[in-house]
Amino acid sequence: MTLAAQTMRTLVVAGHGMVGHRLVEVLRATDTEGSWRVVVLAEEPRPAYDRVALTSYVDGWDARALSLSGSDYAGDERVGLRLGDPVRRIDRAARTVTTAGGFRQAHDALVLATGSRPFVPPVPGHDLPGCFVYRTIEDLDAIRAAVERAMTTRRGRAAAMVVGGGLLGLEAAKALRDLGLSPHVVEMAPRLMPIQVDEGGGSLLRKLVTELDLTVHTGTSAERIEADGDRLSTKLTNGTELDLDLVVFSAGVRPRDELARDAGLAVGERGGILVDLSCRTSDPDIFAVGECAAVEGRCYGLVAPGYTMAEIVSAQLLGAEGVFPGADMSAKLKLMGVDVASFGDAHATTEGALEVVLADAVSGYYKKLVVSSRDKTLLGGILVGDAGSYNLLRPLVGRRLPADPATMLAPEGNGNGGVGIQALPDEAQICSCNAVSKGAICGAIVTQGCDSVAAIKTCTKAGTTCGSCVPMLSKMLDLCGVERSKAVCEHFAHSRQELFEIVKATRITTFGELIAKHGTGSGCAICKPAAASILATIDTTERNGGHILDGEQATLQDTNDHFLANMQKNGTYSVVPRLPGGEITPDKLIVLGAVAREFGLYTKITGGQRIDLFGATVDQLPNIWKRLVDAGFESGHAYGKALRTVKSCVGSTWCRYGVQDSVGMAIELELRYRGLRSPHKIKGGVSGCARECAEARAKDFGVIATERGWNLYVGGNGGTLPRHARLLVSDVDSGSLIRYLDRFLMFYVRTADRLQRTASWIEDMDGGLDHLREVIVDDKLGICDELDAAMAKHVENYVDEWRGVLEDPEKLARFTSFVNAPGTPDPTISFRVEREQKVPVLLGMPEVESR
Amino acid sequence: MTVMRAEMVPVCEVDRLAPGRGVAALLPDGRQVAIFRTGRDEFYGLSNMDPFGRAAVLSRGLTGDAQGVPFVASPLLKQRFDLRTGVCLDDETVRVRAYRVHVVDGVVHVRP
Numbered sequence A: 001m002t003l004a005a006q007t008m009r010t011l012v013v014a015g016h017g018m019v020g021h022r023l024v025e026v027l028r029a030t031d032t033e034g035s036w037r038v039v040v041l042a043e044e045p046r047p048a049y050d051r052v053a054l055t056s057y058v059d060g061w062d063a064r065a066l067s068l069s070g071s072d073y074a075g076d077e078r079v080g081l082r083l084g085d086p087v088r089r090i091d092r093a094a095r096t097v098t099t100a101g102g103f104r105q106a107h108d109a110l111v112l113a114t115g116s117r118p119f120v121p122p123v124p125g126h127d128l129p130g131c132f133v134y135r136t137i138e139d140l141d142a143i144r145a146a147v148e149r150a151m152t153t154r155r156g157r158a159a160a161m162v163v164g165g166g167l168l169g170l171e172a173a174k175a176l177r178d179l180g181l182s183p184h185v186v187e188m189a190p191r192l193m194p195i196q197v198d199e200g201g202g203s204l205l206r207k208l209v210t211e212l213d214l215t216v217h218t219g220t221s222a223e224r225i226e227a228d229g230d231r232l233s234t235k236l237t238n239g240t241e242l243d244l245d246l247v248v249f250s251a252g253v254r255p256r257d258e259l260a261r262d263a264g265l266a267v268g269e270r271g272g273i274l275v276d277l278s279c280r281t282s283d284p285d286i287f288a289v290g291e292c293a294a295v296e297g298r299c300y301g302l303v304a305p306g307y308t309m310a311e312i313v314s315a316q317l318l319g320a321e322g323v324f325p326g327a328d329m330s331a332k333l334k335l336m337g338v339d340v341a342s343f344g345d346a347h348a349t350t351e352g353a354l355e356v357v358l359a360d361a362v363s364g365y366y367k368k369l370v371v372s373s374r375d376k377t378l379l380g381g382i383l384v385g386d387a388g389s390y391n392l393l394r395p396l397v398g399r400r401l402p403a404d405p406a407t408m409l410a411p412e413g414n415g416n417g418g419v420g421i422q423a424l425p426d427e428a429q430i431c432s433c434n435a436v437s438k439g440a441i442c443g444a445i446v447t448q449g450c451d452s453v454a455a456i457k458t459c460t461k462a463g464t465t466c467g468s469c470v471p472m473l474s475k476m477l478d479l480c481g482v483e484r485s486k487a488v489c490e491h492f493a494h495s496r497q498e499l500f501e502i503v504k505a506t507r508i509t510t511f512g513e514l515i516a517k518h519g520t521g522s523g524c525a526i527c528k529p530a531a532a533s534i535l536a537t538i539d540t541t542e543r544n545g546g547h548i549l550d551g552e553q554a555t556l557q558d559t560n561d562h563f564l565a566n567m568q569k570n571g572t573y574s575v576v577p578r579l580p581g582g583e584i585t586p587d588k589l590i591v592l593g594a595v596a597r598e599f600g601l602y603t604k605i606t607g608g609q610r611i612d613l614f615g616a617t618v619d620q621l622p623n624i625w626k627r628l629v630d631a632g633f634e635s636g637h638a639y640g641k642a643l644r645t646v647k648s649c650v651g652s653t654w655c656r657y658g659v660q661d662s663v664g665m666a667i668e669l670e671l672r673y674r675g676l677r678s679p680h681k682i683k684g685g686v687s688g689c690a691r692e693c694a695e696a697r698a699k700d701f702g703v704i705a706t707e708r709g710w711n712l713y714v715g716g717n718g719g720t721l722p723r724h725a726r727l728l729v730s731d732v733d734s735g736s737l738i739r740y741l742d743r744f745l746m747f748y749v750r751t752a753d754r755l756q757r758t759a760s761w762i763e764d765m766d767g768g769l770d771h772l773r774e775v776i777v778d779d780k781l782g783i784c785d786e787l788d789a790a791m792a793k794h795v796e797n798y799v800d801e802w803r804g805v806l807e808d809p810e811k812l813a814r815f816t817s818f819v820n821a822p823g824t825p826d827p828t829i830s831f832r833v834e835r836e837q838k839v840p841v842l843l844g845m846p847e848v849e850s851r
Numbered sequence B: 001m002t003v004m005r006a007e008m009v010p011v012c013e014v015d016r017l018a019p020g021r022g023v024a025a026l027l028p029d030g031r032q033v034a035i036f037r038t039g040r041d042e043f044y045g046l047s048n049m050d051p052f053g054r055a056a057v058l059s060r061g062l063t064g065d066a067q068g069v070p071f072v073a074s075p076l077l078k079q080r081f082d083l084r085t086g087v088c089l090d091d092e093t094v095r096v097r098a099y100r101v102h103v104v105d106g107v108v109h110v111r112p
């Protein structure tokens, strides 16, 4: 036994939520001597995840997207994590805990991090099927299942009641709205978010929330909930009756102090495990942290104070001091389209506090700053409708304002108003979730060489929790003069977007000229195809079209584009003709079969609703295309970074549920955008009703029919990190749908990075989806006319690429196996037969010099 | 194997090669050579076999330079090979055969 093992003590952590995880993480990072072994006993079936971001789970139902890095402690032998087995009993005398599963663990120190449970008011009927809470991934899965049941059995819109109009209730209601329900928010207080906003802010908030399609009932509560066939009904104390499909309780939380009570530890007056400022309970070997802890009697329902508690407990375990300094209770609502934030002494309870209010009902904002009358120290504030200055104001709490309050509140970017991040002192906290100051971030940038938001996140943890400070992080990079490298490759110092602008503005038409004037060397397999894509986009959207294999452009294309087909593993190609919307006549289907039979091609239906013919050699390609083009087919661009397919469902023409012609719309869109060269491939889908049989929300653009028109979703993705597209506009007519899509796609092809799909393009965008909406719906940048014109030009310029080769002998000549023996088949290609079709055989022993 | 001092094999007119791209040529003994013309009008030859992908495809890769070293990237899994020596830039233990290529009177020749 080594010395370390002899002196090693055991820490048991009960509860693996955000705070429990933070404790283990900090302890493991700072316990360089290895003096503690940690056993984490968790009730939930998965390692700690980002509960703060729980609502974003509905954007794709991907639990992995919520995972907290390192929370499985893979590779760390000193940490044991036991999932799905809650602690049931603490034996203080024996210093052991026992789990529900009967597992017993001895400990030298015990930390309770059991969080809280949602409070469910004792309304009769609160426990009926269809009633839910909103705290865990499993809660959301259950809500989702209920929503899906309601959607398939109800003809009209399904409805939900959210009990509680606080921060969380509004978040939940908005999520239900996005899932297609009509949510009713019921709040007992006379206004929404009563803790954070005052009357003035509350009335504007109500208006903004109503515009999001939520129905608000304030000053009332549910009297009872009753089952009504397969639905629920409720009566409110003000007499309103509602028919509902589900109910979500979001009426506050209660600390989970049951373990502590049973073990005879002191609890707070209003619940919570009573701890002192060092987070020790009445038993000095037991600590409590996070939402379950009542620090000097007060519980904190936010993650940042919990993290602070975790840090001071870790310090004490390692022999240092730790005192809870109090907490910043600022809050910002994470709702799309509604800006609400409140910080510091928002209700002006400090003696002698002055309130400065700036409100404009027409532009829809209400802003209040609370300052001390004596020296204009900022005490707190409320921002509704425009919380743009929240990130700047919050760190200034407790300091003298650098300018007069009205200037501080002026909308950002209107020239005279607004105070920049440079006005903040070094100690000002930029990330309150993780207590990272401006100085610490500057340090990371300047001395540790962080040159991107991602690097700052890894280095300082700023921005890794609620994310609201991320825009400040990029501003910090600008402030420190860091140029973020978006260079395409070693040959160009420019980003793809910059190259696009250069080519567009200078009218450069060749790669040779571009690299000579703006790059170095002779290019590579990264910048050549990127330049080819830019040149092709500009050709069709700004000029008079052209073929991607014209002149020098041919030499820049990736192999697939060079042969207008997809290379397979044995060097042969697959051929995918376009089948717009997946619709095909029997006659055309017969042609495909006949061509496949004639050329001996393996045939398969693709995941994109079309037919792929495999195993064609280079010299066969033009002959195959000739047969296809003569029968009315054209290239499907399966090889290109371009529009691939627009999938459709049967829609209203045949389907008993369909409310619009999804096939017709899919075909129209596919024909409109075919041939558009883009930073990465683009896929679309159109479904005829909310049942979404076309899986449109898995696509870059997804269109879903509604009774009144179409909902347009953008930024969906399959691949390794699947994402559901998010709602851009709803209930628009066909003309507007196409207009917004035109702009969306043109904006994407101009500004995305190389090989960046729309999902990450939107994620990386400053302001995200909201910004995108402002650009293409509200024309904030004033570029919509230009985008519209460019797309119109593209549509006019479109020609089939296969036909372009067939009509040009010079291009045709490139389709030979051997330059010195045209027509001789490549002797290394061979096939075998599997399930009645041919499949490739690879070379056994290639001709290699050494390996 | 005894190496015979072989004759240069004429392959094609220079114009069949676009700067920056390659073509495949079949040698009389059945070997395949990928012949490249770079943007700077230099000519190189490598075996057409991609040892990683085990298929005859190198002639269809994109060419470029990495810190001045001319290379072709396999169209299959994108490994890059030094056009001068055939050494793989991404895994130096792997090398494909390099062939000498000359242009004589506007005709591209390979030395087998």
Ligand code: SRM
Residues within 6 Å of the ligand: A560, A566, A567, A576, A604, A605, A606, A607, A608, A609, A610, A611, A612, A638, A639, A644, A645, A683, A698, A699, A716, A717, A718, A719, A720, A721, A757
């Ligand atoms: C042929 C097909 C499989 C099939 O037989 O079903 C196929 C084949 C290939 N896919 Fe795919 N994908 C095919 C449908 C899909 C789909 C389903 C769909 O389109 O509805 C997806 C998920 C949707 C999406 O794109 O988000 C899909 C997501 C991918 C990805 C992941 C993209 C991402 O954003 O992460 C790749 C890798 C890449 O592009 O970098 C990929 C890459 C490929 C490559 C390039 C892999 C390779 O290196 O050989 C395959 C050759 C085609 C090519 O060169 O583009 N394929 N691929 C399907 C062709 C559909 C068509 O008709 O054009």
Ligand SMILES: Cc1cc2nc3c(=O)[nH]c(=O)nc-3n(C[C@H](O)[C@H](O)[C@H](O)COP(=O)(O)OP(=O)(O)OC[C@H]3O[C@@H](n4cnc5c(N)ncnc54)[C@H](O)[C@@H]3O)c2cc1C
Residues within 6 Å of the ligand: A014, A015, A016, A017, A018, A019, A020, A021, A041, A042, A043, A044, A051, A052, A053, A054, A055, A085, A086, A087, A088, A113, A114, A115, A116, A134, A135, A136, A168, A171, A256, A259, A289, A290, A291, A292, A300, A301, A302, A303, A304, A306, A334, A466
């Ligand atoms: C939808 C939503 C949005 C939120 N948004 C924000 C926000 O924007 N900003 C913010 O600061 N905060 C926000 N919060 C609150 C924040 O998530 C919590 O403050 C934080 O998660 C508290 O961490 P914790 O570890 O104390 O508790 P939890 O994360 O609740 O973790 C406690 C864990 O202990 C487990 N447990 C309980 N009893 C036992 C037992 N006997 N044995 C073993 N395990 C047990 C529980 O199952 C749970 O996994 C939000 C919360 C929700 C639900």
Ligand code: SF4
Residues within 6 Å of the ligand: A649, A650, A651, A652, A655, A656, A657, A658, A659, A662, A687, A688, A689, A690, A691, A692, A693, A694
């Ligand atoms: S999505 Fe399309 S096919 Fe599916 S039910 Fe609705 S209309 Fe019918």
Ligand code: FES
Residues within 6 Å of the ligand: A430, A431, A432, A433, A434, A462, A463, A464, A465, A466, A467, A468, A469, A470
């Ligand atoms: S403020 Fe929440 S992550 Fe920075």
